[in-house]
Amino acid sequence: MDVLVVDHPLARARLTTMRDARTDNAAFRAALHELTVMLVYEATRDLPVAEERVHTPVARTAGYRLANPPLLVPVLRAGLGMADQAHKLIPDAQMGFVGLARDEETLQPTPYMESLPETLAGRPVFVLDPMLATGGSMAYTIRLLTDRGATDVTAVCALAAPEGIKHLEDSGLPVRLITASVDERLNDSGFIVPGLGDAGDRQYGAV
Numbered sequence: 001m002d003v004l005v006v007d008h009p010l011a012r013a014r015l016t017t018m019r020d021a022r023t024d025n026a027a028f029r030a031a032l033h034e035l036t037v038m039l040v041y042e043a044t045r046d047l048p049v050a051e052e053r054v055h056t057p058v059a060r061t062a063g064y065r066l067a068n069p070p071l072l073v074p075v076l077r078a079g080l081g082m083a084d085q086a087h088k089l090i091p092d093a094q095m096g097f098v099g100l101a102r103d104e105e106t107l108q109p110t111p112y113m114e115s116l117p118e119t120l121a122g123r124p125v126f127v128l129d130p131m132l133a134t135g136g137s138m139a140y141t142i143r144l145l146t147d148r149g150a151t152d153v154t155a156v157c158a159l160a161a162p163e164g165i166k167h168l169e170d171s172g173l174p175v176r177l178i179t180a181s182v183d184e185r186l187n188d189s190g191f192i193v194p195g196l197g198d199a200g201d202r203q204y205g206a207v
């Protein structure tokens, strides 16, 4: 599986704000918004473009637009904090939604919502979730997509654990990963170490 770590000074700075336990909910959301712009910017780098002529006030010249905008799929709750920023960068993208809650004991994803187009053949998909921990939630989401014909999936995650990357690699699912950091490991509770805690709770409060 291709893994791209966006190791940019500005991405590091935003991730540091998100990691800091003193960062409050509002500042955490702001840092995630800004980091999302950087991650999606890199995720879109190699997307095919279609050429179209444009008239500047001075002359005619070549212009470009995305030939096949990706479907954006935030994974609720935490992925909601990436959705608007990704959509601003790709305004003509369609958006689907998947709601999952990880069981605190078993660490298995429990689905509670799914709103996706019926067929995804030929469409690139960006899955937005700040955290790739065990990889269970991401693998579950990607299977929903491949069941609908998707063959080109990009996981956009602020943080990833090596265990989650291995899970995706072993799954054989058609996915590449864009992240700002691959951290050390998971702890016994399934939290990324050093990580940033629970990205859903840190944006919206504990449930």
Ligand code: PRP
Pocket (backbone or CB within 6 Å): 075, 076, 077, 078, 079, 100, 101, 102, 103, 107, 109, 129, 130, 131, 132, 133, 134, 135, 136, 137, 138, 164, 190, 198, 199, 200, 201
């Ligand atoms: C977190 C996170 C991912 C998932 C990662 O969500 O946002 O969706 O856990 O864990 P995994 O890789 O081990 O599956 P959580 O289930 O806590 O729900 P939330 O977004 O509502 O906080």
